[in-house]
Amino acid sequence: MPELPEVETIRRDLAPLLHGRRIERVRIHPGSERMAISHSPREMEHALAGRKIEDLGRHGKYLLIHLDDGQTWVVHLRMTGSLVHGDASMPAHRFERARIDLDDRCTVRFNDMRKFGTWHLVEDPREAMPQSGPDALSEAFSDAWLEARLKGRTAPIKALLLDQRVAAGVGNIYADEALWIARVHPGREGGSLSRAKVKALRAAVLETLHASLGARGSSFSDYRDGLGGEGLHHVQVHVFRREGQPCERCGTEIRKMRLAGRGTHYCPRCQRA
């Protein structure tokens, strides 16, 4: 599941390889037409061909590919998407959904088992992510911002952490990890957190995102970096998918529950309701 650290790792991998390259040809494969949101697949292929890539940005879980005509190609990998750079002769991945041929005999493959990934081609990146709030690693995601977003809210804090309007880039893995670090029960009402807890939670979000970035992301299943390699962070998580195993702090068995429609992992002792 590519969340902020995984998308940022891909951005860093691809940026030096794509900078200044011209896109020769783009093919969206049959059966994957739905990924093209802002245009029809054929229109998008045509609009991308011949464009030069200027630089790569990121906002939350969205990868932003800035082109020489001022447009931005906005890619979201959702759960199983990956963008893998390689030599044009590299054999196609089993779940290749699209292919981008560059002017240096290299290719970027868009692989996506579940076909949830999306592409937009827009003048302003905000058109492709109208709901997105501040990036979780930006200064705009401040203690004051988080406190204001949580104030008066009765929804579970886990659900609010997953809300991209609150903090863009936090997904299921890092929401669970941050709540464990901050010792907050995932089902607790968002508005019930003290100012000190809100501050601890924001710090925990940053801590877990930076820890994962340092390990090039988490590869629980499908995530791959920009070169097709796996991240290393999944071996150092505290709670995510560790149900039945002991909590590192107190030894209590990690539990799993369903919250906001997502598998939610926590320590029943460290994270009291």
Next chain:
DNA sequence: ACTATGCCCTGGGTGC
């Protein structure tokens, strides 16, 4: 304005 739920999609795992 806020909260909860279902949908999209497909492979992997499980149970019979």
Next chain:
DNA sequence: TGCACCCAGGGCATAG
């Protein structure tokens, strides 16, 4: 071995 079923979940639409 085969098959039905369930699970994974980000963002969006919809209902209340």
